[in-house]
Amino acid sequence: MDIVRGLAALWVFFYHSKQIFAQSSPLLYELAKYGHLGVPMFFVISGYVIAYSAESSLSKNASPKDFLKKRFLRIYPTFWASIIVVILMPYAIEFIAMFKSGTYIQPISLLSKMSSIEWLYFVSLTKVFFSNGSNVQEQFNAINSVYWSLAIEFQFYLLVYLALHFKKHFKKILLIVTGASFLNQVLGIELSGGLFIHYWQMFACGLALAYLHKGNIYFQKIVTKHTLIISSLLNIIILISLITYIDFNLTISNFSFAVIFVLMLWIVAPFEDALVQLKRGRITKYFLELFLILGAMSYSVYLLHAKLYQIPEMFVRQIIEPSNIAYGILTIVLTIVLCAPFYYFIERSFMSKNYSKIHKNIIS
Secondary structure, eight states: OHHHHHHHHHHHHHHHTGGGGTTTOHHHHHHHTTGGGHHHHHHHHHHHHHHHHHHHHHHTTOOHHHHHHHHHHHHHHHHHHHHHHHHHHHHHHHHHHHHHHSOOOOOOOGGGGSOHHHHHHHHTTGGGGGOOTTOGGGGTTTTOGGGHHHHHHHHHHHHHHHHHTTGGGHHHHHHHHHHHHHHHHHHTOOOOTTSGGGTHHHHHHHHHHHHHHHTTOOHHHHSOSSHHHHHHHHHHHHHHHHHHHHHTTOOOOHHHHHHHHHHHHHHHTTHHHHHHHHTTSHHHHHHHHHHHHHHHTHHHHHHHHHHHTHHHHHHHHHHSOTTSHHHHHHHHHHHHHHHHHHHHHTGGGGSOHHHHHHHHHHHO
16 A cells, blocks of 8 residues: 555646646646546545554454544644745745845745634644635645645544444444435535535545455455456556546546546455565565655655745756756655655654554665
8 A cells, every 4th residue: 555655645746746747748747637636546545544443443442532643643743844844945945046046035924824813724624614615725725735635634534533432333334424425416415615525435435445355355356367467457448548538638536536546456456466576676676665665755745745846846957957857757756855854753753653663664
């Protein structure tokens, strides 16, 4: 899942910085235009991971409060720290620009973009409930547009937390909420665009995949012969279908993409053993480890990329023309490198011991 999480973060990054490929690579630019679909990927992965986390809590008869505490620490402190970085970004950009222009221009403080009460709603992620219609992102655009998804994510955690109180009926509650989300879509009930119910179906896809795996219902168990060949062919067909959609500029709903993504994850499971074999090769090992590291850092990269990439771009612009594909690639690589200290010193500080141990094994 860490590799997939890394790919999702990278795709979202491409989406927010797609203009850096406008001149150099029409193909990457077109692919980047669909990078918003990385968010449904994150929701699916979250549904999958949280299902296992919740079931672990139930099996240990742990308090639901412990579950919520871990999820709170996973989201909020790193989110708050990223706000500080984002607020300081305009000053850092102007300071760097001063060495070329010779003049320091005082930027407009992002703190002035909202009133005190609006900032309170913002840092608590409740500002999402003030959105008009389905454009929940608009409530966060003034500071950092990616923050909207954190609000939806934490609402998902809250629902799971509440469901954990009912223990034996935990799965039933998840099924009822899933049914309610589909009913809401059919009936078109007017609810705040910032409510989790509009996005629940994507989390439900991840939950479904987790319970398929927990029930030992794997693709290779059903297709017992020529599993890798059939799995490869099916994934190629799915990818060709997606590319056709993109090529004809057709739109695909977040839920439809989530279903396709889950299907691919279920089908691709037989390749896990193949990946283990690849890690034994020197070149393939380093290539896979790069994506594992990106996956481990994905939350930090997701929070900072949309604003932070402007700094590396300022330096890359001095040595590479925008018409060269290396301009965009180097900008992205350097941005990820800049996110590393934030991950090491901020994000990892608030991980649970088990989760932190897993991440250390990935990074080391």
